[in-house]
Amino acid sequence: xxxxxxxxxxxxxxxxxxxxxxxxxxxxxxxxxxxxxxxxxxxxxxxxxxxxxxxxxxxxxxxxxxxxxxxxxxxxxxxxxxxxxxxxxxxxxxxxxxxxxxxxxx
Amino acid sequence: xxxxxxxxxxxxxxxxxxxxxxxxxxxxxxxxxxxxxxxxxxxxxxxxxxxxxxxxxxxxxxxxxxxxxxxxxxxxxxxxxxxxxxxxxxxxxxxxxxxxxxxxxxxxxxxxxxxxxxxxxxxxxxxxxxxxxxxxxxxxxxxxxxxxxxxxxxxxxx
Numbered sequence: 001x002x003x004x005x006x007x008x009x010x011x012x013x014x015x016x017x018x019x020x021x022x023x024x025x026x027x028x029x030x031x032x033x034x035x036x037x038x039x040x041x042x043x044x045x046x047x048x049x050x051x052x053x054x055x056x057x058x059x060x061x062x063x064x065x066x067x068x069x070x071x072x073x074x075x076x077x078x079x080x081x082x083x084x085x086x087x088x089x090x091x092x093x094x095x096x097x098x099x100x101x102x103x104x105x106x
Numbered sequence: 107x108x109x110x111x112x113x114x115x116x117x118x119x120x121x122x123x124x125x126x127x128x129x130x131x132x133x134x135x136x137x138x139x140x141x142x143x144x145x146x147x148x149x150x151x152x153x154x155x156x157x158x159x160x161x162x163x164x165x166x167x168x169x170x171x172x173x174x175x176x177x178x179x180x181x182x183x184x185x186x187x188x189x190x191x192x193x194x195x196x197x198x199x200x201x202x203x204x205x206x207x208x209x210x211x212x213x214x215x216x217x218x219x220x221x222x223x224x225x226x227x228x229x230x231x232x233x234x235x236x237x238x239x240x241x242x243x244x245x246x247x248x249x250x251x252x253x254x255x256x257x258x259x260x261x262x263x264x
Contacts, residue, residue, distance in 0.1 A: 017218035030227070032204045058217065062210040066203050066227045068176040068258075074223040078216055 006087060008101040012079035020051065020059075021074045024089050024097065030065035046071055046091035054083040079105045140206040145199055148206035149237065152197050153245045158237060162246040163196075165236040169250070174228040174258035181211075183220035183238040183246070193220035194239045202232040203258075215241075227258035 007021040024046065031043025043065065051059040059075045071089075087099045140148075149158070166180040183193045192215040198208040211222045220238070228234070231254050237247040 030204070053216075058214070060212040061222075061224075062207075064205055064207040064209060066200060066205065066208040068225040068227050072223070072225050075211070075213065076217050076219040076221055078218040080216070 004087065004089070004097060004099040006085075006099050006101045008085055008103055009079075010102075011104045011106065014079060014081075014105050016079045017076050018079050018103075019074060019076055020085065021072070022049075022051075022087055022099075023070060023072045024049075025070050026089070026091065026095070028063075028065070028067060028069040028071060032065065044092045044095075046089050046095065048090045049073060050088045050090075051075070051077075052086045052088075053077060054081065079103065081105050140201060140203055142201055145201050145206045145235070148199055149197075149235070152210070152237065153239075156243065156245050158245040158247045160247055162240075163236050163238045163248040165198075165234065165248050165250045167234060167250055167252055169252060171228060171252055171254045173256045174230075174254040175256070176225045176258075177228050177252075177254075178223065179226050179234070180221065180223040181236045181238075183240075185220045185240065187215060187218055187220055189215045190241065192241045193217070194241060194243075196220070196222055197237045197239070198226070199235045199237070200226075200228065200232055201234075202230040203228065208234070228252060228254045229257045230254055 003025050005023040009018050012018050026046050027044060029041055029044040033041045035041060045065055046063050049061045050057060058077050061073060063071060082103060082105045085101045089097045162184045164182045167177060171177050181196050185193045193213055196211045199206050200208055208226050213220060233249050233251050235247060235249040237245055239245055
C-alpha cells in the first residue's frame, strides 16, 4: 500500500501564500539498472502528480526517472477559501494513489 | 616517507596504463549518458524555436554532491505572479543522466510564488539546466555545474 505524507497549514489568512509539501513512498525504479545477473530491471516510476484546490488544478508535475525515490514535492499556492486540497499520483504498472488535506481560510 | 621522483620511463608506462583503464568505462558507459545533443533536443522539445534568455531563474542545488541518488533541488523564478504576469511552467534538464529530462512543473497565477522543490538523481558530475516559461511565452534559464562523487541510476541491484 502506497503511503503519502502531506504537509499543508491547517489555517491560513485569506491571501496568504502557503507552502504545500508532499512525500510519496515509491521505489522510482529508473529502468537503467541491472541485476548482478545482468538483467535489466524494468522501469517503475510515478509519471505525474496533480494537486487540486476545491476541484481546480493548481499544480501539476511530470516526473522522469531522474526524480529520486519517494518523490518529494514542494510548491506554493494562495489561500483563497476554505476547503480541500486533493493530491493524485499516477505511475507505471497502473500505479495510482490519492490523498487529501483540508484547510481553513479566515 | 621517502618518495623517488618518477623517471621518464615509469611515468610513460603509468600514463599508458591509465589511458587503457580509462578507455574501458568510456566505451561501456557512453550509451547510458544523455549527450549534450540530447540535452539540446530535449530543451527544443519544450521551447520550440523560441529564444531562451539567461536570467530570472534561480537554481538551488548543492555544488558538491556526495550521493547522487537524492539531491535536493529548488527552482525559483522572479515573477510578480499576478493574473497578467506569472510563470506558466518550470522545466529541469540534465546533461549526463541516461535521459535528459528531470521534471516538468506546471504552476500558474494562483501559485503566488514561483518556486518548487524536489529531490533528484544525478548519474555523474554534470550541468543541470532549469528553464521557466512565463505568461508572455518567453523562456528564461539558468544552469549550475554540480560535482557528484557517488553516482545514481546505473549501479547494480542487490
